Amino acid sequence: MAVLKRFLSYVEIKTKITSVFPFLMTLAYLFYTGIPIKPLPTLIFFLGMLCFDLTATTINNYFDTKKNHQTLQFRRYTALSITVVLFFISAALGIYFFYLTDTVVLILGGLCFIFGVLYSFGPLPISHIPLGEFVSGLFYGLMIPVIIVYINTPRGALLSYFLREGKLLIELNVRPAISLLLLSVLPFCLTANIMLANNICDLSHDVKVGRFTLAYYLKEHSLRVFSLLYYLAYASVIVMVVMGFLSPLSLILLITIIQVQKNINVFNNRQIKEETFIISIKNFLLIIVAHTILIFAGGLLSGWAAK
Numbered sequence: 001m002a003v004l005k006r007f008l009s010y011v012e013i014k015t016k017i018t019s020v021f022p023f024l025m026t027l028a029y030l031f032y033t034g035i036p037i038k039p040l041p042t043l044i045f046f047l048g049m050l051c052f053d054l055t056a057t058t059i060n061n062y063f064d065t066k067k068n069h070q071t072l073q074f075r076r077y078t079a080l081s082i083t084v085v086l087f088f089i090s091a092a093l094g095i096y097f098f099y100l101t102d103t104v105v106l107i108l109g110g111l112c113f114i115f116g117v118l119y120s121f122g123p124l125p126i127s128h129i130p131l132g133e134f135v136s137g138l139f140y141g142l143m144i145p146v147i148i149v150y151i152n153t154p155r156g157a158l159l160s161y162f163l164r165e166g167k168l169l170i171e172l173n174v175r176p177a178i179s180l181l182l183l184s185v186l187p188f189c190l191t192a193n194i195m196l197a198n199n200i201c202d203l204s205h206d207v208k209v210g211r212f213t214l215a216y217y218l219k220e221h222s223l224r225v226f227s228l229l230y231y232l233a234y235a236s237v238i239v240m241v242v243m244g245f246l247s248p249l250s251l252i253l254l255i256t257i258i259q260v261q262k263n264i265n266v267f268n269n270r271q272i273k274e275e276t277f278i279i280s281i282k283n284f285l286l287i288i289v290a291h292t293i294l295i296f297a298g299g300l301l302s303g304w305a306a307k
Contacts, residue, residue, distance in 0.1 A: 006073040010061060010082065011054040017284060018140045018194065019053045022187040025292045026148040029183055032247065032299035041100045041151050048093030048109075049144065052116055055086040060120035060127065101151050104159065108147055112139055130214040132199065133192040141188030142181075149180055179245040185236035186291060189229040190284045196226055197280035201273040223268050230260055233287060247298025256290050 023046060030037055062079055065072050072079045094113065098106045115135055119126045126135050150158055158180070160171045199206065199213040200222050206213055215222045237253055240246040263279045270276050 007082070010058060010073040010079065011086075012057045012061070013054075014281075015057065015194075016050065016053055017281070018136070018187075018191045019049055019144060021285075021288045021292065022140055022144045022191075023049065023148065025187060025288060025295065026145040026183070028292045028295040028299070029145075030149065030152055032295050032302065034299075034302075035149075035152055038152050041097065042148065044093055044097045044100060045147060045151065048090050048097055051086055051093060052090035052113065055083060055090050056116040056119060058083040058086060059117060063120050063125070104150060104161070105147060108143060108150075112143055115139060128211045128213070130212065130217050133195045133214050136195050137188040137192035140191040141186075142184040145180060145184050145187070149176075179240070179243075182236050182240045182243075182245060186233040187288060189233040189236075190288055193226055193229045194280045194284060196222065196229070197267065197271075197277050198273075200226070200271050201277050223271075226267065227264050230257075230264065230283065230287075237291065246295065247301060249298045249301060250291070250294045252294055253287070253291050256286050259286060 027037060027042075058079070061072065062076075062083055064070070066076070074082065091113075094109050097109065115126070116139070119132070119135065126132055153176070156171075156173075158173055158176050162169055196214065199215040203213075203215045207216060218225060234254060234257060237246065237250055241248055241250055260283050263283050267276050267279045
């Protein structure tokens with residue numbers, strides 16, 4: 001039990017909400033739009049996604065603690081061995097996932113692997129420059145929904161590609177693509193804000209170890225961006241409802257802005273890692289859980305209306 005507890009701490013299991021909830025939100029969206037979910041490729045993607053998320057976290061912890069001369073939950077050799085095992089498991093799942101799908105998934109999955117490793121590894125990790133928020137938001141908030149929707153929609157419904165006379169031709173269905181892009185705005189903003197809150201709280205320490213994140217360059221504007229990203233997330237839901245991509249029921253989500261704004265005010269007053277960083281996690285869960293439930297409820301309501 002003690003070993004399991006240390007393992008869960010090493011992989012920071014609590015932070016996996018940034019991958020699990022965008023996954024669940026997208027499944028709810030597929031249900032709402034009436035797209036049947038393919039169980040096997042969806043399950044393999046979930047397992048591979050989660051396993052690689054654990055891998056990326058352990059890579060980050062391994063190299064950060066080495067650079068900062070901090071201790072790990074295990075001896076360094078054991079910690080590295082865990083990372084390697086997780087990496088090969090996620091790679092094996094990724095290869096099987098490609099076997100079940102197609103080349104588009106291979107390209108998207110390959111990008112996720114590359115950026116997941118480069119986020120913490122290399123001479124200049126992404127987490128050490130002002131791109132961490134954007135990259136984490138992009139791959140958790142956009143890539144997860146894109147891959148799930150792509151593998152479950154009929155071939156050509158979202159994207160189709162073919163070779164003709166030595167040319168690669170790509171056809172993108174605009175309306176489904178716009179809907180998917182808007183759907184991704186909310187998890188993108190919420191995930192980016194977790195990273196931004198973390199970097200704001202760690203700003204003084206990060207500068208000492210040569211880590212110049214977005215918070216360093218934004219300075220006093222960081223808190224404004226933190227607030228703006230939440231408002232942008234809400235705005236995306238309103239636009240989706242207006243454009244007919246979501247049920248009007250989803251507008252109930254706006255009620256949550258009352259508590260979210262209170263949390264924003266608390267964070268704006270005090271940026272202390274041990275006390276107020278948790279606010280970004282609370283806001284993430286409050287918004288995305290309510291959003292997922294309302295999308296699912298909208299699907300149920302549409303089904304009952306159709307009967």
